[in-house]
Amino acid sequence: MTTANTARLLITCADRSGIVQAVSGFLYHQGANITALDQYATEAQGGTYFMRVEFEVNQLAARRESLSQSFADTVAGRYEMTWQLSAVSDIxxxxxxxxxxxxxxxxxxxxxxxxxxxxxxxxxxxxxxxxxxxxxxxxxxxxxxxxxxxxxxxxxxxxxxxxxxxxxxxxxxxxxxxxxxxxxxxxxxxxxxxxxxxxxxxxxxxxxxxxxxxxxxxxxxxxxxxxxxxxxxxxxxxxxxxxxxxxxxxxxxxxxxxxxxxxxxxxxxxxxxxxxxxxxxxxxxx
The missing domain is CATH 3.40.50.170 (Formyl transferase, N-terminal domain)
Incomplete structure (x- = not known):
């Protein structure tokens, strides 16, 4: 994906129930469309969880700062995530x-x-x-x-x-x-x-x-x-x-x-x- 409105999230956190729903729900409410999602957990229970999600969202450049802040406040903080948001257009x-x-x-x-x-x-x-x-x-x-x-x-x-x-x-x-x-x-x-x-x-x-x-x-x-x-x-x-x-x-x-x-x-x-x-x-x- 190479459009100006394509972004990626990389996430690391302690594994627990609800992470996928929280991330996908957040993107849904932002009007984003998930185009790729990969995940891995080190253990069946109680391990470390990793996610890479790629998505499209309208007016990414104008909304990027508010999108990051909103994700930090509503999802990342709750799950104590280490995360980064990047745009495909950032060469x-x-x-x-x-x-x-x-x-x-x-x-x-x-x-x-x-x-x-x-x-x-x-x-x-x-x-x-x-x-x-x-x-x-x-x-x-x-x-x-x-x-x-x-x-x-x-x-x-x-x-x-x-x-x-x-x-x-x-x-x-x-x-x-x-x-x-x-x-x-x-x-x-x-x-x-x-x-x-x-x-x-x-x-x-x-x-x-x-x-x-x-x-x-x-x-x-x-x-x-x-x-x-x-x-x-x-x-x-x-x-x-x-x-x-x-x-x-x-x-x-x-x-x-x-x-x-x-x-x-x-x-x-x-x-x-x-x-x-x-x-x-x-x-x-x-």
Whole structure:
């Protein structure tokens, strides 16, 4: 749904009777039409409840503030909800960080150019010059910010300044570990693609680790970035079967196909307000 009058509600609260009726009843009395509704409860009784509802309502832009206030007063407060109301017309701004590997970044740029990612990609920052032509070919600004052990804090300050105003940062194989200070400025607003099926093979060179272990499956994981390396809430994963005949190069080539699709799905789901973070897990209404 892409009309100016389409909105979404994401809701988290303690599970109890009457939530669906309260939300749907509220929207009914506002003259809204529900076009999609997904829900999940962690337990049959007494768990945590999650909901994503998409709806159409006339004159959304003019009524948005009053709609939010009314929902807070009549529904959210009563059920002690954590919630957010967003409009489909609010196009999210996305910045990308990348190093030398181009496959994950190019997948995002390609999909964006064809209208398959509902966002504005504002800037690509890299610690290498290699991908400038590829990025600028899509009409997107490209900036190189070198990173060394001694200049890491300064480099991150520059990245933060360039990316300020974005709703999401995507690490499309950015081969630098972000500091906890940087991550804290972007809580659950940074998505990373890790080239293994986490929690296996955390850290550097996971395809070599997988080869040495003799795995029969390789995969990729898209997750939110937290201060703890490769431990953030997982959004999406996928795997491919491999055999003893595969070299490290074979694993890497196959794995890159998995990476690009896993990252693209995770980014799209975030942009479409399909992800609710709960502790170190995610609820994904895909």
């Amino acid at each position: 999210k701004k996305v910045g990308i960080l990348v190093s030398k590997y181009d496959h994950a970044m190019l997948e995002l740029l390609w999909r964006h150019a064809r209208g398959l990612l509902p966002c504005e990609i504002t800037h690509v920052v890299s610690n290498h010059e290699d991908l400038r032509d590829a990025v600028e070919g899509f009409g997107i600004p490209f900036t190189v910010i070198k990173v060394t052990k001694d200049t890491k804090a300064e480099a991150e300050a520059q990245i933060h300044e360039i990316m300020a105003g974005n709703d999401l940062l995507v690490l499309a194989r950015y081969m630098q570990i972000l500091s906890s200070d940087f991550v804290e400025k972007w809580p659950m607003k940074v998505i990373n693609i890790h080239h293994s099926f986490l929690p296996a093979f955390v850290g550097a060179d996971p395809y070599r680790q997988a080869y040495d272990k003799g795995v029969k499956l390789i995969g990729a994981t898209a997750h939110y970035v937290t201060a703890e390396l490769d431990q953030g809430p997982i959004i999406e994963q996928d795997v491919e079967r491999v055999s003893h005949r595969y070299s490290v190069a074979d694993l890497r080539e196959l794995g890159e196909d998995v990476e690009r699709n896993v990252l693209a799905r995770a980014v799209r789901w975030h942009l479409e307000d399909r992800v609710i973070v709960h502790g170190n897990k995610t609820i994904v209404f895909d």
